[in-house]
Amino acid sequence: MxxxxxxxxxxxxxxxxxxxxxxxxxxxxxxxxxxxxxxxxxxxxxxxxxINKLPLNKIERDGSNTRIGALALNGVVAEDKLVLEKHPLLAQALNAGASAQLRNMATVGGNMLQRTRCHYFYDTALPCNKREPGSGCGALEGFNRMHAIFGFSDKCIAVHPSDMSVALVALDATVLVSGPKGDRRIPFIDFHRLPGDTPQKDTNLEPGELITAVDIPDAPFTKNVHYLKVRERASYAFALVSVAAALNIENNTIKDARLAMGGVAHKPWRLTEAEKSLVGKPATEETFRQAAEVAMRGAKAFKYNQYKLKLAPNSIVQALKTAAAVA
Amino acid sequence: MKEQSPKQSGAIGEPMNRVDGRLKVTGAAKYSAEYELPGLVHGVLVGSTITKGTIKSIDTRQAERAPGVLAVITYLNSPKVPGFAERDHPAEPPTAGQPLRVFHDNKVLFNDQPIAIVVADTLERARYAASLVKTQYDQDKHQTNLEANLDKGFLPVQAKKNPKSPLADYQRGEVDAYKNGATKLEAEYVIPTEMHNPMELQAIIAHWEAPDKLTVYDKTQAVMGTQRAFAKDWGIPEANVKVIATFVGGAFGNGLHNWPHETAAIIAAKKTGRPVKVVLTREQMFTMVGYRPYTWQKIGMSATPDGKLTAITHESVGQTSSYEQFTESTLQQTRMMYTSPNVTTRYRIASLDVSTPIWMRGPGEATGAFALESAIDEMAYAVNMDPLEFRVRNHTDTDPDNGKPWSTKYLKECFQMGAERIGWKNRKQQPGAVRAGDWLVGYGMGVGTFGAHRGAATVRARLQKNGQLVLQSATTDIGPGTGTAMVQIAATTLGMPPEKITFQLGNSTFPQAPSQGGSSTVNTVGAAVQDACIALRKKLQQLASATPNGAAFNAAKPEDIVISEGHLSLASDKLAKAAYADLLKQNNEAEVEVVTESKPGNDRDKYSMYSYSVHFVQVHVHPLTGEVRVKKIISCADAGTIINQKTAGNQMMGGAVGGIGMALTEGAVIDDRFGRYVTKDLADYHVPVHADAPNMEFAFVNKPDPHVNALGTKGIGEIAIIGMAPAIANAVFNATGKRIRELPITPDKLI
CATH class of the missing domain: 3.30.43.10 (Uridine Diphospho-n-acetylenolpyruvylglucosamine Reductase, domain 2)
Structure with missing residues (x-):
C-alpha cells in the first residue's frame, strides 16, 4: 500500500x-x-x-429512540440487551454478517460505509466506474452473478454488501452526522445512493461529515421478525439475496409491516409497496406471495443473476413465513 | 513430549496425539516464511494484466526510486538461469512440457504471470514499489474458456508415445456399446476450476550461501524433487542445493510442482546478494501455484432391466496451460470399479492461455468419480433399484481392467458399515418423499478409489547414547501427521516408548524419499521406517550377543528384542539385559546407526492394489431458497492397516469437508473477456466454513493388505475426498428430484 x-x-x-x-x-x-x-x-x-478515541460507542435510550453510537462494535450491538429487546431484527442482521472476529472489530458507522464487493471494483486491472469513473462497468457484461436487479444504471450494477443496513432501513432508522457545517439527521432510506451517473459516490455524506450515531424509533416489531440471508455457504459469505421482515400481527391480521432486501441494489432496498400490500391481510403464505410479487415489480436481471428474479421473491415469502411463524 | 496424554504406548492403531501438535498450536512450529536470516529482504511479484501477448515496454524507474528498494528485476535485467537456455526441459516438470521460464523473455502466457519482482527492505515498501511498475503490452487474442475449446482437446504426449499409457484410449469389449443397451443414459458433467487454497500461503526464502550454493526454506511437498529442479536450473550439483520444509501448512497437491515465485525469489537473491523472502498473496494463489483443472466429461451407460451394467463410455477433456501438458487419472475408476463387460474411455486435454494446473487432493479420480458415481445413481433410478443394491450387484471380485486379483478389497464391508450408521433404511427411493419441517431430506452415496501406491525410500535410524532414537527421511508432512505415524511404526517395531523416538523430515540432506503425494507416504516411508527399525534391531542383537548376557540374545528371535529405558532386553526373558552403554562401547561409537533402503516387491505385478471409500450423506434442501445443508456424513474406508485412528480420522474429515466444498461451494471463475479470475479471495471463492461441516463419522475396515507392504497399509488421503461430491449430488437428487451435473450445486441451480 x-x-x-x-x-x-x-x-x-x-x-x-x-x-x-x-x-x-x-x-x-x-x-x-x-x-x-x-x-x-x-x-x-x-x-x-x-476515530477510535472518540466517545461514540454508547448504546442508549433517547426519548422513544434507541441511539447506537457510530463506534459501537457490530458484535456488541448484536448482543446488547436493549437491542435484543427493542430491535431483535437488527441483532439478527448483524449476526448474519461476516464472522465473529470481524464483528468484534467492525463498527456500526463503518458497516454502513462498506464498499461493494463487486469483483471489478476490487481488481485494479479491470474496468470499474465506481473505482475509476469513466473506465466502464466490468460487471455489466461480465460475471454479474452477485449483482443488482433494482435501481442500477448503465454505469454501475453493484450491490451494497451490508446486512445491518438492510435491517436499519426496514426499521426506519435515522443517521446522525456531524460536519463542518454542523449536525444533521439523514433518514436511513436516503443515506445510501443509487449509482446513476456517479457510482463513485456510495452515500449522501458531504465532505468532512462524520457519522456519530444511528437512531431507531420504537415500533411494535419485537416478536414477528426475521432476517433471512441466502448465501453459498452457511456463514461468512455475502448474501445472494437477504430479506429483513418485520410484522405486527394481531388476531392473525397484519397490522403493520416492514420489509427490505439486501443483495439486490446499490443500496439497502426498502419495499414500501409490498409492505402496504401486507397490511390488513391475514398472515398466510398466500398473502406473502402476493407481497413478494409486488416487491419484484420493476426487477430486471443480467446474464448471470437471472436466478435472483426467483430467489428474491421466494426469500421474501420464506422470511415472512418465518417472521409470522407460519409453517 | 509431556502433553502426550496418559501413557500412550504408540502401538500401531492407537489414536496417539500428534508428536508436533504442541509446536503447531503454540506457534513454535516454523513454516517457510518464518525463518529469520541476517540481511533478509522482501520480494513482491508484479503480475501481468493481460492474458496473452508480449511486453512492449516495462518502466521500472519510479519503482527503483521508491524508498527501501534494492532491485526491480524483469526479463531485461534478470540474471540468466543457465538451465533455461540450455534445455528444453530445465526442471523436469512433473508433467510434460516446458515450465514457465521466469523473467526469461517478454512473452506473456497467462494473466497475472509474474513479469517483475521488486525487492525492498520491508514488505510494505516492496508492495508499494511493485504498484509503481508500469507495463505496456502488445496483446494477442486469448482463449480461457474450456467449453468453447472442447474440440481442441488432444491426446497427451505420453499416450501418443505409449499406447499402454493409462492416459491412452481404453477399450474393453465393444466400442460405445451403451448405445445399444436396454436401459441407457447419456449425460455431460462439468467441474469448475478449484483452488487448493491451503491455509498457509505459498512462501520461500532463497539464500545463496555461496555463488554455487543455494539454501531454500520452501513450502513444498517434495524437498528432493525441489533440490533436483533447482540444481538443474542453476547448473550446480544437487548436493549444493539444500531444501528445508520442516512444516507445511496444508498443500493438497500445490506443493508438487516448482512454481514461478520460487525461481523469482532465487533470481532476486542472486541479483541482490541477500536472502529474499517471497510470500504469495491470496489472490496470487489463484494464478501462480496450480489448481484442479476445469473439466468437461460425458458418460454413456447402459444396464439390463435387472440392474447389471452392460456398458460404460466415459470421456473427459481437462484444461491445461499452453506450455505444459498437465494430466491426471480422471477415468481410472471407470475402468476398474464395476463389472461392466464393455468399457470405453477417452482422455483429452485442451491448451488454454492459463497457468498450469496441478494435482489437487484425489487428483483426477475425484473429478471422474463425480461423473461416474452420479451416473451410477442415475442408472439405479433408471432400473428402479436402490443405488446401494445396484452397486453391490455390479461389484467385481477381480480387476476387470487387467484381470488380476485385488490385493485386498473390503468394499462390501464398507457398504454395510456405512449403510447401518447413516440409517440407509430410512431413505425413500422416491425423490422428495422425506421432509424435516420446511426442508427436503435426501440420502446419497458415492464410492471412491485410489491406487495403493508405494515407491522407494531410505531411512536413517540412529539410537543415541541417551536412549533416544532419531529417524530421518526426506519426506514432508503437509498435515496428515506423518511424523506421528512414523513414530508409532518405530515404537511398535522396536517395542520402544514413543516419547523416546523422533522422526525428522522436510530436509533434502536426509536420506532419499519421494514427494508427499498420492496417498503413498505411509506405504512408502512407513515401510522404510519399519525396515530400518528391523535392521537396527538386528544390529543391536549382534552387538548384544557379544555382551555378558550375550548367549540369550544370540539365540533370540529378532521380534523378541525389546528396547527399553537404557538397555536392550528380551520379552521372553526378563533377566536378559544389555545396557546401551555396553552396546555402544562394542560399536566404538556414540550411537548405533543403520541406513536402509526399501522398495516395493513384485507383488505389484501380480495384484491390483487399491484403497476404497464409501461416503454416505444426508442433506437438507430448502425448497424455496435452494440452500443445501449437509446434515450427516458417514465415510467408511478400506485403507488397509490404520496406523493411527485419530490422525486417519482427521484425514477423512478434511477430505469430507473438501468434498463438501467441491459439491456445494467451490469454483474459481475467469472473466473470459479479460482472461482474469474474478473470484480470487476467500470472500468470493467459498471454501466451506465450520458451519458447513456437519456431524461426521468415519469407520475403517482396518484389515491389512499383505501385498502393498509389511505394515499392510494402503493410503487414505485421496479416498477421503474421492466420491464425496457425487454422494452429495446424489443426496440432493434424492431430496429434490433435480440431477445437477455441473458443480458446485449452488442455490440458483435448485430453485
Missing amino acids: NQFQYVRPTKQKAAIDALAKDANAQIIAGGTNLIDLMKRGVMAPQKLVD
Missing part, C-alpha cells in the same frame, strides 16, 4: 477538521474493509483519521 499520514484525534471537532482539510483523507475505525482495499490498491488515502 501507499505511504499515508495517520492521525488519531480525541475530539470530534478535530476529527472533522482533519477530514475537511484534506479531500484525500479517510476515516478509519475497525478497518475491516478499508485495510483490504488499501492492500489491493483499490483505495489509496493520503491520510487516515483514526
Whole structure:
C-alpha cells in the first residue's frame, strides 16, 4: 500500500477538521474493509483519521429512540440487551454478517460505509466506474452473478454488501452526522445512493461529515421478525439475496409491516409497496406471495443473476413465513 | 513430549496425539516464511494484466526510486538461469512440457504471470514499489474458456508415445456399446476450476550461501524433487542445493510442482546478494501455484432391466496451460470399479492461455468419480433399484481392467458399515418423499478409489547414547501427521516408548524419499521406517550377543528384542539385559546407526492394489431458497492397516469437508473477456466454513493388505475426498428430484 499520514484525534471537532482539510483523507475505525482495499490498491488515502478515541460507542435510550453510537462494535450491538429487546431484527442482521472476529472489530458507522464487493471494483486491472469513473462497468457484461436487479444504471450494477443496513432501513432508522457545517439527521432510506451517473459516490455524506450515531424509533416489531440471508455457504459469505421482515400481527391480521432486501441494489432496498400490500391481510403464505410479487415489480436481471428474479421473491415469502411463524 | 496424554504406548492403531501438535498450536512450529536470516529482504511479484501477448515496454524507474528498494528485476535485467537456455526441459516438470521460464523473455502466457519482482527492505515498501511498475503490452487474442475449446482437446504426449499409457484410449469389449443397451443414459458433467487454497500461503526464502550454493526454506511437498529442479536450473550439483520444509501448512497437491515465485525469489537473491523472502498473496494463489483443472466429461451407460451394467463410455477433456501438458487419472475408476463387460474411455486435454494446473487432493479420480458415481445413481433410478443394491450387484471380485486379483478389497464391508450408521433404511427411493419441517431430506452415496501406491525410500535410524532414537527421511508432512505415524511404526517395531523416538523430515540432506503425494507416504516411508527399525534391531542383537548376557540374545528371535529405558532386553526373558552403554562401547561409537533402503516387491505385478471409500450423506434442501445443508456424513474406508485412528480420522474429515466444498461451494471463475479470475479471495471463492461441516463419522475396515507392504497399509488421503461430491449430488437428487451435473450445486441451480 501507499505511504499515508495517520492521525488519531480525541475530539470530534478535530476529527472533522482533519477530514475537511484534506479531500484525500479517510476515516478509519475497525478497518475491516478499508485495510483490504488499501492492500489491493483499490483505495489509496493520503491520510487516515483514526476515530477510535472518540466517545461514540454508547448504546442508549433517547426519548422513544434507541441511539447506537457510530463506534459501537457490530458484535456488541448484536448482543446488547436493549437491542435484543427493542430491535431483535437488527441483532439478527448483524449476526448474519461476516464472522465473529470481524464483528468484534467492525463498527456500526463503518458497516454502513462498506464498499461493494463487486469483483471489478476490487481488481485494479479491470474496468470499474465506481473505482475509476469513466473506465466502464466490468460487471455489466461480465460475471454479474452477485449483482443488482433494482435501481442500477448503465454505469454501475453493484450491490451494497451490508446486512445491518438492510435491517436499519426496514426499521426506519435515522443517521446522525456531524460536519463542518454542523449536525444533521439523514433518514436511513436516503443515506445510501443509487449509482446513476456517479457510482463513485456510495452515500449522501458531504465532505468532512462524520457519522456519530444511528437512531431507531420504537415500533411494535419485537416478536414477528426475521432476517433471512441466502448465501453459498452457511456463514461468512455475502448474501445472494437477504430479506429483513418485520410484522405486527394481531388476531392473525397484519397490522403493520416492514420489509427490505439486501443483495439486490446499490443500496439497502426498502419495499414500501409490498409492505402496504401486507397490511390488513391475514398472515398466510398466500398473502406473502402476493407481497413478494409486488416487491419484484420493476426487477430486471443480467446474464448471470437471472436466478435472483426467483430467489428474491421466494426469500421474501420464506422470511415472512418465518417472521409470522407460519409453517 | 509431556502433553502426550496418559501413557500412550504408540502401538500401531492407537489414536496417539500428534508428536508436533504442541509446536503447531503454540506457534513454535516454523513454516517457510518464518525463518529469520541476517540481511533478509522482501520480494513482491508484479503480475501481468493481460492474458496473452508480449511486453512492449516495462518502466521500472519510479519503482527503483521508491524508498527501501534494492532491485526491480524483469526479463531485461534478470540474471540468466543457465538451465533455461540450455534445455528444453530445465526442471523436469512433473508433467510434460516446458515450465514457465521466469523473467526469461517478454512473452506473456497467462494473466497475472509474474513479469517483475521488486525487492525492498520491508514488505510494505516492496508492495508499494511493485504498484509503481508500469507495463505496456502488445496483446494477442486469448482463449480461457474450456467449453468453447472442447474440440481442441488432444491426446497427451505420453499416450501418443505409449499406447499402454493409462492416459491412452481404453477399450474393453465393444466400442460405445451403451448405445445399444436396454436401459441407457447419456449425460455431460462439468467441474469448475478449484483452488487448493491451503491455509498457509505459498512462501520461500532463497539464500545463496555461496555463488554455487543455494539454501531454500520452501513450502513444498517434495524437498528432493525441489533440490533436483533447482540444481538443474542453476547448473550446480544437487548436493549444493539444500531444501528445508520442516512444516507445511496444508498443500493438497500445490506443493508438487516448482512454481514461478520460487525461481523469482532465487533470481532476486542472486541479483541482490541477500536472502529474499517471497510470500504469495491470496489472490496470487489463484494464478501462480496450480489448481484442479476445469473439466468437461460425458458418460454413456447402459444396464439390463435387472440392474447389471452392460456398458460404460466415459470421456473427459481437462484444461491445461499452453506450455505444459498437465494430466491426471480422471477415468481410472471407470475402468476398474464395476463389472461392466464393455468399457470405453477417452482422455483429452485442451491448451488454454492459463497457468498450469496441478494435482489437487484425489487428483483426477475425484473429478471422474463425480461423473461416474452420479451416473451410477442415475442408472439405479433408471432400473428402479436402490443405488446401494445396484452397486453391490455390479461389484467385481477381480480387476476387470487387467484381470488380476485385488490385493485386498473390503468394499462390501464398507457398504454395510456405512449403510447401518447413516440409517440407509430410512431413505425413500422416491425423490422428495422425506421432509424435516420446511426442508427436503435426501440420502446419497458415492464410492471412491485410489491406487495403493508405494515407491522407494531410505531411512536413517540412529539410537543415541541417551536412549533416544532419531529417524530421518526426506519426506514432508503437509498435515496428515506423518511424523506421528512414523513414530508409532518405530515404537511398535522396536517395542520402544514413543516419547523416546523422533522422526525428522522436510530436509533434502536426509536420506532419499519421494514427494508427499498420492496417498503413498505411509506405504512408502512407513515401510522404510519399519525396515530400518528391523535392521537396527538386528544390529543391536549382534552387538548384544557379544555382551555378558550375550548367549540369550544370540539365540533370540529378532521380534523378541525389546528396547527399553537404557538397555536392550528380551520379552521372553526378563533377566536378559544389555545396557546401551555396553552396546555402544562394542560399536566404538556414540550411537548405533543403520541406513536402509526399501522398495516395493513384485507383488505389484501380480495384484491390483487399491484403497476404497464409501461416503454416505444426508442433506437438507430448502425448497424455496435452494440452500443445501449437509446434515450427516458417514465415510467408511478400506485403507488397509490404520496406523493411527485419530490422525486417519482427521484425514477423512478434511477430505469430507473438501468434498463438501467441491459439491456445494467451490469454483474459481475467469472473466473470459479479460482472461482474469474474478473470484480470487476467500470472500468470493467459498471454501466451506465450520458451519458447513456437519456431524461426521468415519469407520475403517482396518484389515491389512499383505501385498502393498509389511505394515499392510494402503493410503487414505485421496479416498477421503474421492466420491464425496457425487454422494452429495446424489443426496440432493434424492431430496429434490433435480440431477445437477455441473458443480458446485449452488442455490440458483435448485430453485
